Amino acid sequence: MKQIVRRLVALVLTLLLISFLIFVIFQIIPGDGAVSRLGTNATPEQIAALRKELHLDDPFFKRYFNWLFGLFRGDFGSSYKYDMSVAELIGGKLKVTFFLAMESFFLIVLISLPVGIFLGRTAKKPIGAALHVATQVCMAVPSFFTGILIILIFGLGLKLFIPYYFVKPENSFFGFLGCMIPGAFAIAIPKIAMVSRFLRTNVLEESRKDYVRTAYSKGAGEKHVFYRHILKNAILPVVTILGMTIAEIMAGSIVVEQVFGLPGMGQLLISSINHRDFPVVSVIILYMAFVVIVMNTIVDILYQCIDPRISMED
Amino acid sequence: MLLSVKDLCVEFRDKIAVDHVNFEVNENEIVGIIGESGSGKSVSALSIMGLLNDDAKVSGSALFDGKDLSELKVNERQMYKGKEISMVFQEPMTSLNPLMKIGRQVEEVLLLHPEVFSELNEEQRKAKVIETLQIVGLDHPEQIVSMYPHELSGGMRQRVMIAIALIGQPRLMIADEPTTALDVVLQDQILKLLKELNQKLHMSVLFISHNMSIVRNFCDRVYVMQNGHIVETGTPEQIFKHPKEKYTQILIASIPDGTPREDKDDVSDEAVLEIKDFSAFYPKKKKHFFEKGGRVCIVDHVDLTIHAGECVGLVGRSGCGKSTLSKGILGLLKDTEGAVIHHSKHPQMIFQDPYSSLNPKKKIGWILKQPLALRTDLTQDQKNNLVIDTVRQVGLMPEVLDRYPRELSGGMRQRISIAIALVQGSKFIIADEPVSALDVTVQKQILELFLKVQRETNIAFLFISHDRDVVKQMCHRIVYMADGKLSDEEERKEILDKDAPV
Known part of the structure; x- marks a missing residue:
């Protein structure tokens, strides 16, 4: 319990720090939301008026705290570029990015563990060696290129799915999830390769440890030793690695959305940065940071549940 | 005769680790094998237990109670491990599974030998685990069963290892440097425990060590190993007082004799x-x-x-x-x-x-x-x-x-x-x-x-x-x-x- 409270405090502090950093960075980089919105033909008076309207001339800390308290009230502000509230602008897109990331995370967990176990158990056989090389190839290809290949081979070639077909979650939630699967695979494949290779290495390393010899000396067979002793020890470090991939998945989803034409936050984030549309960018980045930190916290707590050597109190 | 090893050879890819070795262990006997590192003593022990890696080529025979272990199929041999012959290893810190509770690790031996222990129900198994932990001298065994290895000290872990090796009531326990990683006081306690078990439970012990003075005090009979050969055998008395072979003589002369240092003249007051x-x-x-x-x-x-x-x-x-x-x-x-x-x-x-x-x-x-x-x-x-x-x-x-x-x-x-x-x-x-x-x-x-x-x-x-x-x-x-x-x-x-x- 104490552990969870401490985690929550850390989460809030981290988000505050990130919010401040985003704010500072937007002060430093050149460019102006007002200029960007009005275009190069605007008169200085027009710009000055808009700046005033957007409170861009207020002192730094006043602006920061106004914005921050707005966030706490659930008021994310309005976009500089579009005359829309940020909540409206992001709403639907956020769902796409979030579920795309979650889908690829589940694919990574579901596929990399069995593959890694298989690789570890067949390390000395030709099939294991061949698969090991294959994972290296998968790991080396960036996910946007994997995405193009998936569209070409499985979409246009084998006609297993319709490229660029998108179902809104309001119409059919499962259709929505289904149409994002190819994209989720594109993000997941390099990570699956990485995680399963990592698990393979752990399996091989653990197999050489002394406690494995002890288990054999009790009269245990190969399968018993593997599933009762080696596996849990080998999976433990993988949990940490899985937590670390979440940030990469979020980053990867922004690129892959473009490849698969998914209406996620990727496009919006890039254009908002170009237009110095601070309210939009800040919310997207804070949201991503939130997801990454929450997922990592879950992973950490999970790790403590599995590993008795780390007590919940520390 | 309980165990009789004949013509045992173990060869790794590039070198011969054990070369035509013969030794025996009788019922209720403590037999020591001494030798320096690389002499093949641990490899011999591991080969009796069938614990060597696949890249080791083993030949020769190990007759246990008249049955040749080397001719048994893998699953037949598993019935001997832990039940008839058990083993205690050198490193108590790493020889237990860090993620499994002590009780489970000890109980596992019973579960792995259903041919003997199937009539025990869960409660009887638990009782037996606690009883065994008590025999090896661990206080509060009821608490220890639900602890993890990292919560125990080195000496306690080695006792748990011995409990694992003991719970199947084996007729032979192979102890490979069981006290080397422990400090002197613990060393003493563990050796006393092994001796007690040998006397009370009539269990034979094959004791492998590089420590001459332990072997001398602890064993009924001693084999001296060098470069994969057994060079000499006899009672500790014969080996330590009247060594016949040159190597044994060198080995014994190397034991620090503890004669106090006399030359205090060089020490100044400064x-x-x-x-x-x-x-x-x-x-x-x-x-x-x-x-x-x-x-x-x-x-x-x-x-x-x-x-x-x-x-x-x-x-x-x-x-x-x-x-x-x-x-x-x-x-x-x-x-x-x-x-x-x-x-x-x-x-x-x-x-x-x-x-x-x-x-x-x-x-x-x-x-x-x-x-x-x-x-x-x-x-x-x-x-x-x-x-x-x-x-x-x-x-x-x-x-x-x-x-x-x-x-x-x-x-x-x-x-x-x-x-x-x-x-x-x-x-x-x-x-x-x-x-x-x-x-x-x-x-x-x-x-x-x-x-x-x-x-x-x-x-x-x-x-x-x-x-x-x-x-x-x-x-x-x-x-x-x-x-x-x-x-x-x-x-x-x-x-x-x-x-x-x-």
């Missing part, structure tokens, strides 16, 4: 080191972030003076603060009280493990020149000459300067460690268990080197060791440490003699 009312602390683990950090006292008001040319032995159980004291003397600690006054320059330290304390990527010459790197008063040529002289002083040829640490044997590496300490021309050196990782014959050579160096250079040593005979032989004076306090020499005798094995 102090090289004065420790006055010295205490050292480690920060206490904080419960939460804002708690004010407390501290734990590791070294507690220690006074010690070491004179020029004197060798002082420091003895104590593991965890008593020996290493912290030596770090404190060298100024490597942050939180200390009291005074450490050095009357000489460049105090040095020699470490226990000659394998990991030398940088594997650098040549010996580079490693030896490193302590001189900051010296501006010497020219390059002078430094080179100094290094060559030091290498000669520790009994090596200057050619080693061009080698990497991995190309040297353990004894040669420890000589290099000594040379590193000597090259600065220090007058005071701390040697932390400098010979405990070495085989007896090498140990003897290194101890002789220490004595020779000390006589030649009049260096003062603080010699840390847990081997009472080594310390007696090496040191003019012995101090004993317990719970961070140094006791005076009066207590020495009692404490050192208490740890005599069995």
Whole structure:
């Protein structure tokens, strides 16, 4: 319990720090939301008026705290570029990015563990060696290129799915999830390769440890030793690695959305940065940071549940 | 006859580890195999248990109760492991599964042998686990079953290992260096336990060790192994009093005999080191972030003076603060009280493990020149000459300067460690268990080197060791440490003699 409270405090502090950093960075980089919105033909008076309207001339800390308290009230502000509230602008897109990331995370967990176990158990056989090389190839290809290949081979070639077909979650939630699967695979494949290779290495390393010899000396067979002793020890470090991939998945989803034409936050984030549309960018980045930190916290707590050597109190 | 090994050969890819070895273990007998590292004693034991890797080629036969183990199928052989023959390993810290509760690990033996233990229900199994933990001398077994290995000390873990090896009621227990990783007091307790089990439960023990004095006191019969051969066999009496073979004679002559050092003439009154009312602390683990950090006292008001040319032995159980004291003397600690006054320059330290304390990527010459790197008063040529002289002083040829640490044997590496300490021309050196990782014959050579160096250079040593005979032989004076306090020499005798094995 104490552990969870401490985690929550850390989460809030981290988000505050990130919010401040985003704010500072937007002060430093050149460019102006007002200029960007009005275009190069605007008169200085027009710009000055808009700046005033957007409170861009207020002192730094006043602006920061106004914005921050707005966030706490659930008021994310309005976009500089579009005359829309940020909540409206992001709403639907956020769902796409979030579920795309979650889908690829589940694919990574579901596929990399069995593959890694298989690789570890067949390390000395030709099939294991061949698969090991294959994972290296998968790991080396960036996910946007994997995405193009998936569209070409499985979409246009084998006609297993319709490229660029998108179902809104309001119409059919499962259709929505289904149409994002190819994209989720594109993000997941390099990570699956990485995680399963990592698990393979752990399996091989653990197999050489002394406690494995002890288990054999009790009269245990190969399968018993593997599933009762080696596996849990080998999976433990993988949990940490899985937590670390979440940030990469979020980053990867922004690129892959473009490849698969998914209406996620990727496009919006890039254009908002170009237009110095601070309210939009800040919310997207804070949201991503939130997801990454929450997922990592879950992973950490999970790790403590599995590993008795780390007590919940520390 | 319980176990009879005939013509056992074990071959690894490039070398023969065990070469036509024959030995026997009778019912209710404790048989010892002694030998130095690489003599094939552990490999022989592992091959009886069928625990060698696939790349080992094993031939010959191991008759257990008349049945040839080597002819059994894999699953038939599993019925013997843990039930008829069990094994205790050297490393209690790593031999238990870190993620499994102690109770489960002990109980597993019963579950793996349903042919014998299937009539036990869960409660009876639990009771048997607790009973076995009690037999091996663990207090509060009801609590221990639900603990994890990291919550137990090394000695307790080794008892758990013995419980695992015992619960199947085997007729033969193979103990491969079961006490080597433990300190003397624990060593003594574990050996007593094994002897008791042998007498009460009529269990035979095959005891593998490199420690001569343990084997001598503990075993009914002894085999001496060298380079994969058994060179001699007999009762401890025959082997230790009247060794026939040359190798056995060398081995026995190498055992430190513990004759106290007599030459006190070289010790002057001039102090090289004065420790006055010295205490050292480690920060206490904080419960939460804002708690004010407390501290734990590791070294507690220690006074010690070491004179020029004197060798002082420091003895104590593991965890008593020996290493912290030596770090404190060298100024490597942050939180200390009291005074450490050095009357000489460049105090040095020699470490226990000659394998990991030398940088594997650098040549010996580079490693030896490193302590001189900051010296501006010497020219390059002078430094080179100094290094060559030091290498000669520790009994090596200057050619080693061009080698990497991995190309040297353990004894040669420890000589290099000594040379590193000597090259600065220090007058005071701390040697932390400098010979405990070495085989007896090498140990003897290194101890002789220490004595020779000390006589030649009049260096003062603080010699840390847990081997009472080594310390007696090496040191003019012995101090004993317990719970961070140094006791005076009066207590020495009692404490050192208490740890005599069995």
